[in-house]
Amino acid sequence: MSDALRHVMGALEGGSEGEAAAVLRALGVEADRRLPARETPRTPLPPPGGSTAVHSEVEWV
Structure with a gap:
């Protein structure tokens, strides 16, 4: 810490x-x-309706 800051x-x-x-x-x-918050880049969401290339076999119990 500088002397000037210590004095203040x-x-x-x-x-x-x-x-x-x-x-x-x-x-x-x-x-x-404070600096304005930067916008965080986000991965775009897939279009509605889903993709036919994705197959899921999750079973909810």
């Missing part, structure tokens, strides 16, 4: 969460900088 953490240590948030906002820190 030490300065915020004694205050409340609200005070820390106000100080960080004043310093230009944004509240939520």
